[in-house]
Amino acid sequence: MRPFALPLLLSACSAPGSYMGLDLRTPPGNRGIERLQRLARTAQAGSKAAQLELGRMFEDGNGVPEDADRACRLYEAAAATTGGTIYVYSPPVGKGGSGRVIPITTPIVAGIPVARERLQSLRYRIDRAERAGSACLAAGG
Numbered sequence: 001m002r003p004f005a006l007p008l009l010l011s012a013c014s015a016p017g018s019y020m021g022l023d024l025r026t027p028p029g030n031r032g033i034e035r036l037q038r039l040a041r042t043a044q045a046g047s048k049a050a051q052l053e054l055g056r057m058f059e060d061g062n063g064v065p066e067d068a069d070r071a072c073r074l075y076e077a078a079a080a081t082t083g084g085t086i087y088v089y090s091p092p093v094g095k096g097g098s099g100r101v102i103p104i105t106t107p108i109v110a111g112i113p114v115a116r117e118r119l120q121s122l123r124y125r126i127d128r129a130e131r132a133g134s135a136c137l138a139a140g141g
Helices: 003-008 031-044 048-060 068-079 113-132
Strands: 082-090 100-109
Touching: 031 048, 048 068, 048 113, 068 113
Parallel strands: none
Antiparallel strands: 082 100
């Protein structure tokens, strides 16, 4: 793990202003932290490319602590096809009215095949390490 990421580490639970355990509040003047925060914000907003890149960082421990679980969650998000029709509830307006559900069509965004491949590979290595009784992953496969 590179030292610039140490101030970003938070607990595993999600808190306001954090994503995947990374603090999204910007401390002044540290470009490495600011770049990581921008990447995390972009991934949180749904960018599949950013999710893939951040997943690689967690898988390799590059700038963030090595964390296979977070890497898997990010790869799953990057690999998933998203979009289509979503339904949003609109509460009633005024007294005596009733709310309604409004269908909204969002663009369909295909998942990234490389993210699916990395997810499968990482899950395979985790499974193999667990069967061997190893607490850590073998980076070389």
